[in-house]
Amino acid sequence: MPSALVAIAALALCLRVWQLDALGFNSDEAVYAGQAASLAGNPNYTPFFPVFRAHPMLFQTLLSPFFRAGEVDVAGRVVVAALGVATVLAVHLLGARLYGRRVGLVAALLVAVMPYHVIVTRQVLLDGPMVLFATLTLYCLVRFVQGQQVLWYVAAGGMLGLTMLTKETSVVLAGGVYAFLALTPTVRRPVRLSLLAVATMAAVFATHPVSQAMAGRSQTGKSYLVWQLFRRPNHSMGFYLETVPPAMGLLVVAAAAGGLWWLRRHRSWRETLLLSWIAAPVLFFQLWPVKGFQYLLPAVAPVAVLAARALTGMPVPERIRRLLRRVDRAGAGPSRAVRTVRTAVLAVVTLSLLVPSWHAVNRADNATFLAGSGGVPGxxxxxxxxxxxxxxxxxxxxxxxxxxxxxxxxxxxxxxxxxxxxxxxxxxxxxxxxxxxxxxxxxxxxxxxxxxxxxxxxxxxxxxxxxxxxxxxxxxxxxxxxxxxxxxxxxxxxxxxxxxxxxxx
Missing domain, CATH: 3.40.50 (Rossmann fold)
Structure with missing residues (x-):
């Protein structure tokens, strides 16, 4: 592993575990941790938290060995933080596979310090682990498009099944895959292979309804579906526009959008794939009446990759290039001054993420609370x-x-x-x-x-x-x-x- 990637992973881990125990669980954390404890047979929680509730049990099952006895909260958060760091590494693999090693490193750095991802992966929520599997699904799909190997297509289906098994609402990402294939006729789309990938996805996810049926709780999921369909809106239509771009970083969002425009002559299936992956959850949850701070987290990886692509490859106007060549008398080709400017821009963008992330992980005493944004004081x-x-x-x-x-x-x-x-x-x-x-x-x-x-x-x-x-x-x-x-x-x-x-x- 390159030393730069090790440093990025260490920074990501530091932000996700620093003062991790400053606040206790919020409501959703208490529910998921309580489920894990009940699954492990912890007598302190079995009377209060049923094993089967609204969501599948993959993440709670992973947590359950840590919740067998006593009161546990830090251990659960450490597991999520570790999965958050794994997501940073997965983003590096994705960016490097799409655009090269430098883009992969920058994308990993952006996710490592991004307040949106840092805040959510410090909590015992389903969304952090779900985004790890979603990013790996996207990586497998990229490998299939590049190599046309059956194994990667089937692996993408299986990984999407694991993503859904972590949080069933991630099924909307299948819409992103469909949109990509529909909008990219140059990509091979064999019908039989697609059916095999879908069957693999369904087989993996089927462990959830099968386990419910074996436990005699087959009506549980139906009850939650009815409740979700009739829930009243909890936020205005502008909620995501007001909260998510600042949490992702306005400069990151601007870099991703600007790169799509300035590098439009180099557009390929890669940008179509990333934009389809972003559009699926954004459109669905924008239209869905119930909104949550963490619901758009699957968009983090593709946004970071697009921003990294812009920050490392955005062309410098010729007039500025000539001016920089006067400063850099070293020689031909891309000047050191141009590289210095790009490095400075990257440093500014990174700092614009690091400062609010550091503020967020040190904010343990706050009289206001937004669901999904942290623990509850007191x-x-x-x-x-x-x-x-x-x-x-x-x-x-x-x-x-x-x-x-x-x-x-x-x-x-x-x-x-x-x-x-x-x-x-x-x-x-x-x-x-x-x-x-x-x-x-x-x-x-x-x-x-x-x-x-x-x-x-x-x-x-x-x-x-x-x-x-x-x-x-x-x-x-x-x-x-x-x-x-x-x-x-x-x-x-x-x-x-x-x-x-x-x-x-």
Whole structure:
């Protein structure tokens, strides 16, 4: 392995493990880790987290050996961070295979320090591992186009099956493959071989429904599908445009787009493939009502390769070239000054990614939270306080299911979300609603109530309703988690983000 690639991998690992334990799990992390622990038979989690939920179990199965006993969170994140570094290496292979070793190294560097990829691969989420398999799928497809070998085409189908087995929504990438083949008539498209690749993909993914059927949970996937189809939009249509380009790096996106224009005379099937791979998830999730910060992560690899292609090969205007030749009197051909300028531009782009990534991995105290962007401040501490200071068997009412997941993971206390809808079409099938929380409180079946600012910011209605219940049932503050904030004068003040109340009839 070249020393430059080793240095890039080391930088990628450093950004993904630095202060990895500063914050506890967010809701999705708690769910996936809880599934892994239940799969491993950990008695702390089997009562609270069913093995089968919305997604396939490949990633949770990989994690399960680390979750056999006790409370585990750092180990799960380390596994994801290692898979994130593996993705950086896979991007190098992809870029080098498409455009040469230099492009591969630059693309790997961009992904190594890209805030979008760094943030997601520091969390126990499905998207980081899924993108590793997606990048390898793209690599196998490139190998097939270049060498026309049957093995690589079938391998692409099998790798896409693994990608779907990590997160089933990645099936949209098959649309990218289809679009590429449809738009590139020069690429050989044998029907029988395509059927074999699709059969391989289906056979790999079939382990998920087969395992559900053998476990007697064949209706689980159908229930989640109905819920997803009827979910209300959680963000505006401009959500991805506002969040993803800055997370990828505006200069990276500009370099990728600019390179497509300035190098348009050198366009080939390679650009068609990368653009098709980007378009598939972008179009699907833009139209899909439910949006998540990490959903467009499969676009990271092709965007980085296109940006690296531009940064290493974008032509320098002749007027600037003549000016640089006056500075560089060394000789003919590409001047050292031109290479120096390109290196300086690459350094600026890299620094524009590294600074926000470094800021993100050091931001452990924040009163705001975006799902998929990191851990929840105070969540782990509140859960552990409940585990230590409340009787075994205590039942907790939270504002929403997100905090309920965190409380169940760290506090090992049964928790219910007030905002969970009694309508089965409007709720996650894993969550049990409380149609009449007044009745539960009146009969002393709920013992603690947890308010959190993150859920309150999303639903003022349920926040006010929770406070009404707290006042009605003599709520008494027994614990509060704070983060650092600022007041109207700009002075640093503690801001309460999680408040635990003890209630009684």
């Amino acid at each position: 969540g782990r501490e509140a859960g552990r306080w409940l585990a230590t200071n409340t009787p075994q068997g205590s039942v907790v009412l939270t504002l929403g299911p997100s905090m309920a997941n965190i409380i169940q993971y760290y506090g090992h206390r049964r928790s219910y979300g007030l905002s969970v809808s009694p309508n089965p079409l409007r709720r996650n099938p894993s969550y049990e609603p409380l149609p009449n929380p007044d009745w539960w409180l009146r009969h002393n079946d709920l013992h603690y109530v947890v308010w959190d600012s993150f859920s309150a910011g999303r639903s003022a209605f349920f926040s006010e309703r929770l406070m009404v219940l707290i006042r009605r049932y003599h709520g008494r503050v027994v614990h509060t988690e704070f983060v650092n904030g600022t007041d109207s004068t700009g002075a640093r003040v503690p801001v309460p983000v999680i408040i635990i109340y003890e209630v009684r009839p």
